[in-house]
Amino acid sequence: MRELAQTAQLSRRSLLKAGALAGGGLFLSVTLPGMAQAATGGGAAELNAFVSIAPDGVITIVSKNPEIGQGIKTMLPMLIAEELDADWDQVKIVGSDYHPTKYGFQFAGGSMSTPMNWLPMRQAGAAARQMLLEAAALEWGVAPAGLRTSKSTITDPASGRTMTYGQVASSAAKSKVPDLAKVPLKDEKDFVIIGRAIGGIDSPKIVRGEPIFGVDTQLPGMKYAAFERAPVFGxxxxxxxxxxxxxxxxVEDVFVIEGGDNPAELVDGVAIVAGNWWIANKAREKLKIDWDTGEWASxxxxxxxxxxxxxxxxPPKDTIVEEGDVSAAFAGAAKVIEAEYHYPFLAHVPMEPQNCTALVKEDGSVEMWAPTQMPQSGHQGVAKMLGVPGEKVTVHITRMGGGFGRRLTNDFMHQAAAIAARKKGTPIQLIWSREDDLRSDFYRPAGWHKFRAAIDAEGKLTGLEDHFVTFSTKGEIPMFAQMGxxxxxxxxxxNLKYTVSQMESRVPMGALRAPQSNALSYVFQSFLDEVAAEQGSDLPTLLLSLLRGKPDEPMQRGFGGESPGFSPKRAIGVIEKAMQMADWSTPAAEGRAKGFGFYFSHNGYFAEVVEASLSRSRQPVVHHVWAAGDVGKxxxxxxxxxxxIEGSIIDGIGQALGLAVKIEGGAVQQSNFHDYPLPRMPVTPTIDVEFVKSDNPPTGLGEPALPPVVPALTNALHALTGKRVRSLPIDRKLFA
Amino acid sequence: MPTKLTINGETRELDVPDDMPLLWALRGELGMVGTKFGCGVGLCGACTVHVDGVATRSCSTPVSSLAGKQVSTIESLAESPVGRALQQAWLDADVMQCGYCQAGQLMNATALLAKNPSPASDEITSAMAGNICRCACYKRIHAAIAEVAANGVSADA
Structure with missing residues (x-):
């Protein structure tokens, strides 16, 4: 999954080339296809797939990507409106259905929406502006180049004439659609919308309790379904x-659904349909199902x-990377330190339980209302499962009550469609209970790391080894259980060597916010903290010594296009900033201690300092987190x-303090928030955030602030107590 | 036996199984989907409504226990000055990420301020501890409540 963690700088022609995401289906190669269209109709002039302008000046901007709470529905239109020079107060934002030929690639994941759309969304806005300018120029009989725009108004400086976008929109729809690669973009110092703090566009509806989430979908004649599947994976x-x-x-109907052995699609189970979901769900207690658990129940x-x-x-089964001469480094070491680390499976538990509404019509066509981060794979999977062509499957993307990577996998869409196919003509809303959600997830893989470090007579870190133990499924290490x-x-x-060994499992594994990094940051930054302590130094000093004077890594080809390689300079920038913010060299107040963590993931550089203490009952308490981040200019x-960033930090603290999914008898033991205790308000520390603005295109923030907070916390606890946290979640008895 | 209760000022008669929780009567029988399902067992607070003014978990409150009671939900929050002030504070502070838990957060916060118009910081924290926000917008939820508490609520807010 290293590829997804790397940036996508788009080529100038907005051509997105993408690889395959295992378990998620194929990505399309897309341009911005809707750009060739311009039309008038219904009073508003559609200048392209993203921008329509009504005569009264209301600008409707389509926000194409799924909204899971990451703020994308508000943010993408800001990019369009900036280059359009729109009056933001006149902008109306609408979400879109899944329609890749019109909107291009639509998904929410990997903190990719910002880098993948930074250029094309601005181009869409600039192209619409160009068309408005040309129409105004034609009407005034002047050259478009001399005209100015501001806040939805075109001005001819020579004559002082003005025209609003609303006035010129319908003739602009007849203008030639400009070449996106050539359409001029604003000088970035003239940005007036980009950089402005704008509240979530759907928030007014949410505070009034209006129906807006997937599970709020209501259709005439709709019935509810519950789905009982095997507790034992496989x-x-x-x-x-x-x-x-x-x-x-x-209860109106009960029937067996025959699935296959891929949990990302359809698994075996029993569907119960009723007019009220609570009735359907409660009737599950009456089912008597004989499951063949095979070998997996052990x-x-x-x-x-x-x-x-x-x-x-x-001996390890495979070598991930080997640099230098590790044996010689250890043979010549003055000191060798070793440590074993472990982290558990984690669940996503978005607040809105998985659900999907599906209608299979008598003619076989399908309509779905799906809270999905990855509509493309759901669309393809459902079409294939039901044996209908893709154009007969319509997917409405709903707002989601959280995602965190869970809704990249569309098992719930397959289930809803399979149930609806048995109830043709009746819309079916499948809802999972919280227990279903915790026990049928695609978990953050557990992992084990055995480290060794060689330190020479001068105290220099000369060698590092990690034997990583992970899982395989049917012989292959799942993408998110890999280490690059x-x-x-x-x-x-x-001198460095990473090796890997794996053991077979049927526990489904997937991407949890900052996949891989959320675990690797903990083990590597903790072990490096051990090395620094052995050197009589501290972690940021060790990191700076490793990074100073090193060149930026070359551009790399990754998911979504080319991206800059890791930059030691940017890493140093955030490390030094965090040290300064937290006054690192000054010890914390009596009874408290500070810990450090740095990580680069999803194109973002974050260094974080945690100040922690122990409560009277000797439990960890986080008081303050300082975060320095570089996600571009x-x-x-x-x-x-x-x-x-605030949410990521509390999310990471919550994971470290108390979250684990445990397997017993081939099934997940946790069932609800009493045994999967998400962080609550009392956990919230003071959080200070500063951005180091580097001269790079902006990248996403859904993920990169999470990884460093976990080791920053465990390192603070070591500084406080002398005890290393080598397993997560933090053992409550460790400091007793 | 049908249960007669008042929901957002309207008398409703619900003919559902005695043990059906209010949450599923609201969502499934009355089409009032503002009140959210999060855990089903009273652990997360997403389903919080007011019963006779008291913050109550609708997922764990059977309809049959509500005969003659006054229920109010997020859909009627704007009818109370405290509710309106909190809604505005939520928008001003841009509290939410996904927003799914916020109906419950707002209902709980309104009940808190109705009882204690000027809670101390730690009183806000402990009063809100029963409401999970998976996106962890806690800092902003706390700030929005503190803002309303500090500025007071005018009747015509």
């Missing part, structure tokens, strides 16, 4: 006695842990940006 349905459930008053977290330790004792060869400090320690919407 199990198949042998037989089911449905009679008692059918007899429950209010799997457990304890068993995985024992296997990992066994694998550590054996460039994980820091690879390339910055002269613009913070497009400071409101959304800060909200993402």
């Amino acid at each position: 199990a198949r349905l042998r037989s089911a006695d449905l009679e008692a459930a059918k007899a429950v008053p209010g 799997h457990s977290s304890a068993n995985y842990d024992a296997q990992a330790k066994k694998l550590w004792a054996e 060869p460039k994980v820091f400090p690879a390339g910055y320690v002269p 613009h913070i497009i919407n400071p409101h959304g940006a800060l909200n993402q």
